[in-house]
Amino acid sequence: xxxxxxxxRFKQLDREREERKNIHPIWRGVGCLLSVLLGLxxxxxxxxxxxxxxxxxxxxxxxxxxxxxxxxxxxxxxxVTLMAMLIGYGVINTIYxxxxxxxxxxxxxxxxxxxxxKKKRR
Numbered sequence: 001x002x003x004x005x006x007x008x009r010f011k012q013l014d015r016e017r018e019e020r021k022n023i024h025p026i027w028r029g030v031g032c033l034l035s036v037l038l039g040l041x042x043x044x045x046x047x048x049x050x051x052x053x054x055x056x057x058x059x060x061x062x063x064x065x066x067x068x069x070x071x072x073x074x075x076x077x078x079x080v081t082l083m084a085m086l087i088g089y090g091v092i093n094t095i096y097x098x099x100x101x102x103x104x105x106x107x108x109x110x111x112x113x114x115x116x117x118k119k120k121r122r
Contacts, residue, residue: 034092042084046077 050057050073062073104110 038085038088038092039081041088042081043077045084046080049080050076 057076061076064070064075
């Protein structure tokens with residue numbers, strides 16, 4: 001019998017690696033709650049933004065002629081809500097990346113080292 005990946009030591013390492021990959025199920029609930037909260041926050045921001053009249057929005061955009069069944073400002077509310085959510089997700093991801101940077105493991109490749117070329121003297 002050869003010394004391959006089927007030995008007890010490698011099976012134990014594979015088991016430990018799999019356990020590290022799995023995240024606790026509570027984080028799925030936290031992510032779902034965060035999505036809902038960012039959506040509500042984005043909608044509240046959009047309502048506030050439209051009430052303040054920071055920018056001029058033409059009436060053709062506020063009430064769409066091809067969709068008269070939609071309430072007034074619904075498209076603008078949706079667009080501003082999505083933009084606010086994207087910015088919120090970006091801010092949260094940036095803060096998370098700063099607080100918890102990626103730590104390379106044994107399976108990661110080292111960064112490429114670039115060398116400067118020496119200038120030829122004439």
